[in-house]
Amino acid sequence: MAEQIEFDQAHQTLHEITQALENGRFVHVRRQLQDMEPEDIAILLEASPRKAREVLWQLTDPEDYGEILDELSEDIKDALVSKMAPEKLAEATEGMDTDDVAYVLRSLPNTLSKEVLAQMDAPDRLRVETALSYPEDSAGGLMNTDVTTIRSDVIIDVVLRYLRMKGDLPDVTDSLYVIDEHSKLIGHLPLTVLLTSQPDVLVSDVMDDADDAISVDTTDSDVASLFERRNWVSAPVVDHSYTLVGRITIDDVVDVIREDAEHSMMSMAGMDDDEDTFAPVIKSARKRSVWLGANVLAALAAASVSNMFEDTLQAMASIAVLMTIVPSMGGVAGNQTVALVIRGLALGHIGESNKKELLYKEAAIGLLNGILWAVLIGVIVMIWKDNLTLGAILSAAMLTNLFVAGIAGVLIPVLMKKINIDPALAGGMALTTVTDVVGLFAFLGLATFFIA
Known part of the structure; x- marks a missing residue:
């Protein structure tokens, strides 16, 4: 309940400040910003459109710049610091923890980063340079050198x-x-x-x-x-x-x-986790088009399977009506397994010692669910279309695809992790491609053999 009140207050503050900016009440906005914590100002900046964000940044107390920058996502932080003079940026980092200063400087161009370092006191510069010497995603990059x-x-x-x-x-x-x-x-x-x-x-x-x-x-x-x-x-x-x-x-x-x-x-949506909610249209479209292009290739792979059985589809309309059921069920079942495996990999629950056992478990789950839903949907199709053969074919294809989905749901993220590809980025799409291709091939192949 307390969290809900806090969120409601934050939205109310955002609405009030937005209205004040639109009305040109800049002095009123400055006073409100002075009464806010740096963390809340960071949230306000991320929730504001770009033009309003730039005005808010100018109205913010420079003494709070460092703490605010530390809380911002990378895209927004980069946009703001790119317009700051090196000496102002150096002043903003005064009093910040070493790891937070390193986080801010890492995203800057080398020339600007060196200029900011040159503006710092020698002890501060040495501590920051030490932090910068370690990879960002390591304990060295995460640590603060201020210890007692x-x-x-x-x-x-x-x-x-x-x-x-x-x-x-x-x-x-x-x-x-x-x-x-x-x-x-x-x-x-x-x-x-x-x-x-x-x-x-x-x-x-x-x-x-x-x-x-x-x-x-x-x-x-x-x-x-x-x-x-x-x-x-x-x-x-x-x-x-x-x-x-x-x-x-x-x-x-x-x-x-x-x-x-x-x-x-x-x-999982093929997007950058630091993407600005109010980023320019062209920039956002360019980033998303890469993932959409990859998805087109996957869709074309599934479409090519359907094309192989074009004569079968033309000969029997019922097959065309039912053909989406099998890949859809396989995709849902497989993505459940992928989500479980990605979580297990992230938490360190999955290693060489238990991969095989997990594979057997998910294959068994796929087989049991396959039998259950194959029988259920097969009976429905038999009654609906009054066609025993079509119901049996759909059941066989469903069983096959759910079994394959369980196996693929384990193998795909594990193999991606092994070759240093982020399973969260491409695992779902790869799994969906496999279940679409296998599901369509099984259903249309059996239909062609037994009916067409």
Whole structure:
């Protein structure tokens, strides 16, 4: 209920600001933006048409630019920063976490990115360049280099005095990391333990082992899976020599999970997960035409099968009426399996040890559903068309296609994953092509042999 109220308020705010812009009440809009959180302004920008978005950006307080850019999708962020001077962009990144600055700079042209880095202070520039040296989809690219470290040979009272002198801690800090004289990670001290331990106890006596360290080259999806399974709030990141290089926090992991979900959803439609809702018509049409072109090829493959049995279709109108049932049922059944397998691959549930068992399971499901629906639809067609042979043919084709759909639903995403093709992007279309071709060939082939 609270979430619904929040969404309703957001839509109401958007409506009010849109009306104020249309009426030229820019001062009123500026005041409203000053009262909003950067995250809410980011949502407002993404929900606004391009012209209104540019005006809103100009009316926004520049001090909020950094936090807003961090929340925006890539297309919108690129459009806004492309019109900002390097020194203004450098100012906008002040106070941002290292990983967030790296995220903003990665999408910029190299020349502009270098100009922005040149405007930064030396320590900030070094931290950002370190983050940029790792792949974006790795733990190194995801981490923040702002960490608080302590030594194991000091007592708790010394640590507390050090923290009081330091004054503040990085956001989402739940542990202090314990390192040796070579900056190698040897453990971590939870804040709860720090606050409840006796002042004269050594850190080494109460610290936890560093068994939660993440390697810099771990993929962001694997990082998200680790956080989910172990209920972490933060985790240290180490290089290959176990030197502490940064940490990853739960807010960054939530972003990864959200982006992965958006990617899977949009990829199934052949669209970019960062596509701007209000992108220019030509740009959107160009992006979507690639997927439509691939779909045309798949449709032509199915149409070519129908063309092989043109004489059969001309000889018996009932076949033409019923021919869409078999590929449709196979497509639905196969896509159910594809969705399950893609989810299993993403969560790490499917590996070499259980692929064969999953294949047998889905083939059995396809066979059982095939028998059930083949009998049911076959009887319906027999009564409807008063043709026993046609009903039997449809049943046989249905059974064949649902069985193949179960097998293909497992093999297609697994094979795509093996050759580094995103199953979410092309798995559904490939499966539909297979079930269309097999379904039509089975139904029209049997019809040609037994009826035509």
